[in-house]
Amino acid sequence: MTPPLDRLPTFADIRDAARRIAPYATRTPLVEWAALNERVGARVLVKPETLQRTGSFKFRGAYNRIAQLDPAACPGGVVAYSSGNHAQGVAAAAALAGLPAVIVMPEDTPRMKRDNTQGYGAEVVTYDRASEDREEIARAIAEERGAVIVPPYDDPDIVAGQGTVGLEMAEDAAARGVTLDHVVSNASGGGLIAGISLAFAELSPATRVWVAEPRGFDDHARSLASGRREANEAATGSICDALLARTPGEITFAINSRRLAGGLVASDDEVRAAMAYAFSTLKLVVEPGGAVGLAALLSGRLEIESGATVGVVLSGGNVDRESFCAMIG
Amino acid sequence: MTPPLDRLPTFADIRDAARRIAPYATRTPLVEWAALNERVGARVLVKPETLQRTGSFKFRGAYNRIAQLDPAACPGGVVAYSSGNHAQGVAAAAALAGLPAVIVMPEDTPRMKRDNTQGYGAEVVTYDRASEDREEIARAIAEERGAVIVPPYDDPDIVAGQGTVGLEMAEDAAARGVTLDHVVSNASGGGLIAGISLAFAELSPATRVWVAEPRGFDDHARSLASGRREANEAATGSICDALLARTPGEITFAINSRRLAGGLVASDDEVRAAMAYAFSTLKLVVEPGGAVGLAALLSGRLEIESGATVGVVLSGGNVDRESFCAMIG
Structure with a gap:
């Protein structure tokens, strides 16, 4: 294999990353809302990386x-x-x-x-x-x-670091006696979801991990379907400014192509509605890119078996007041 | 003693309440932000009751x-x-x-x-x-x-229920090896802070518990100073719509007068600034009344010893979009 595929991150790298970041990163909680459970028709556990240092998992x-x-x-x-x-x-x-x-x-x-x-x-x-x-x-x-x-996603140490999100979700779900049947997270280059899928493959292999993307920027979903790295046609044109990478990374796709269950897509309007829902019901500030997984869930894009439990990542909350207030209006 | 003072809630009542509410209430996390620590010049642990079922501790x-x-x-x-x-x-x-x-x-x-x-x-x-x-x-x-x-605050079971906020704060601080030197929470009738002060008196007696109130509605602060229940002059006139009770409750004041360290006051402008800070840095939606403790802290109203750790409660996040966006502007 040629670089960078000669050194794919492993679960041990995620464990090491967790130890390394522990003094400085926030171990974000896994939070449940009765209202959200009712709305989705399943038990939903939310990982708000909006509360992370610097306002996102990055x-x-x-x-x-x-x-x-x-x-x-x-x-x-x-x-x-x-x-x-x-x-x-x-x-x-x-x-x-x-x-x-x-x-x-x-x-x-x-x-x-x-x-x-x-x-x-x-x-x-x-x-x-x-x-x-x-x-x-x-x-x-x-x-x-x-x-x-320091590259944004196509790097084994970056993927391992983001994978601590999945490690914490799997551990915190297990601590309350729950196995997550599904996990939904957004992707741009795919580092976060690659790390999450590695963590679940080790700690909770029955969990199915889904990538959520904005409509028109579903390069991961299409790449999963075709088996090779597909590119988005447009470089701009979604409110999800954090999710506009043109194509999955090489390292990330090497992982995601083997680990992910599939892709879910949400429109910009569905993202706005999810941000408004997060504001009014979860009391969380979520940026558009960070709300795509929730949007897919609220829009019924994931088929959920009766009695299933779903984890969803809110990846970031860095949005200025003007944009936020316009988007949730 | 005459009712309702013949049955003041105890720490055992808080323990019972915790067991009773556990299946339905959210155990809200205790969250830390490096940016907030730097801003306040002390370690600050935040209890976001904004994430509680129904959007507040109530x-x-x-x-x-x-x-x-x-x-x-x-x-x-x-x-x-x-x-x-x-x-x-x-x-x-x-x-x-x-x-x-x-x-x-x-x-x-x-x-x-x-x-x-x-x-x-x-x-x-x-x-x-x-x-x-x-x-x-x-x-x-x-x-x-x-x-x-079901009265809003002057009831032993209500106070015991709200006291689970303090129980969780003390336990979660202890779990990370921290003793809170100060805790700041807002009050209207005083049920929340009475419950919190009872929990800390038992679990962490060195912790000093402070009540935060909007300027002009500082009936608790003035009652603590005079030793009897003082009333606010005005019934309306602060943006903190949740904190306008005219006077401390009988039961709550019987507890608070013995337990609280003192009162802190914040202006409406300081509350707006705290809501804006919670939006931009903590990524949390906090209603005006719920932000008074944070406002007092950000405005330097609490004298904090070097190396001290402070807990602050964000009591609720029920605010509509129009008001919220106007207040954080």
Whole structure:
């Protein structure tokens, strides 16, 4: 096998990641609402990664990756390209590791995400989406400064870090005597759901793990169906700004293609309705990308056997007030 | 002693309440945010009762009270007067106990709270705030139908039920090896904070429990200072619609006057800022009354020793979209 497929993450890597991130990451709870159970017609246990440090699960993978760097080998610290949650995760993780961080962001990144990223101590370098290539810029900075690139998903340490979400879900469900029959989580590059599926394969192999995606950006669902990495036609056009990766990652698809039960799709309107439901009933602030799994569930996309229990991940809550209030209206 | 002071709730009552509500209430987590710790300059552990069944802690006391009723003795079920969270708590608890519920609400109750209350299966009877007395209406209904009144706070079973919030906080803090030096919670009639202070007196007697109130509605703070039950001058005029009880309860003040460390006050603007902070950083939807403790903390009203740990209760999240979006703007 060629890199990066020569080193797929394992369950042991997830265990190691859990130990590594424990002092800094939040062990988010697994929460149940009677009203949600009634609404879905099944027992639903929610994993609100919205409560995670930096407001999304991304801190887990970023810290797991960065904590393993040898500072002497990267005097320039770390570089990442992201307009959103990965940027904040890397910035916060680098600060904790005592390393400088440069985040390459598009010029039109929402003010709040840029401010948060700088707030965690990172330097932000902007580029023009139309004329420049962010990966190229990141590579040039890494070379020039002696820095290491922290990729958003196609990396074994990143996948292992995100997999701690699944580890915690399986453990916390078991602690209350429950086996999850289904787990639903969203995907962009697929690092989170790859990690989750690895954790469940080990701890709860009967659990079926489903990927949820915005309509028109269902590259994972189509790739699962065809058996090879399919690409989305469009690069923009969904309110789910965190879920617009063009195609599944190589490492992530190598895992997901073997582990996932299938794909569920939700429209932008269904995502808005799920955000409004999370606001009014769960009292949680969920960003559009983070609400896709809930949207699929509320829209009846998952066929649920009588008496089954479903876990659903709310992956992030980084949305500014104006967008949020418009979307839940 | 005269009723109702002849039967003050005890810690054993809180333990019993915890057992009683366990199948139906959510054991809400104790959550920590690095960003909040930095902002406050101390370790802060948050108890989000916003995630509780019916969106506030009120379900705990209501269920604890109603589950102990003998259905044969109250063929007409239960009656309560409330425009908000107690209404929803009683409605949901009565439905679980298989009892009918009548809630006496002002005609001008926000649509959402009325709809939720009816959604839990309760009958809503409205009255005119200006010309009618809600307690009198409730008494008349109770007599006519053979129903029992479930009071909002001045009742030992209600206080014991709300005290499970403190029980869980003390237990969950201990489970992570922490003793809370301070706990801050809001009060209207004082049932929640009375229950919390009873739980801490038993499980963590070194913890100092503080009551937080909106400016101008600091009847508890002034009562603690004077040693007798003081009343607020105004009946309305704060955005904290859940915290407008005119004076501390008799039972609750009998407990609070002996147990509380003192009172903290926050202005409406500070409450709005705390709601906005909860939205943007904690990703939690908190109603104004539920954010007063956080507001007092963020505004520096509590003097915190170096190295201290503070627990803060977010008591509820029942706020409609329009109000919420205006308040966090």
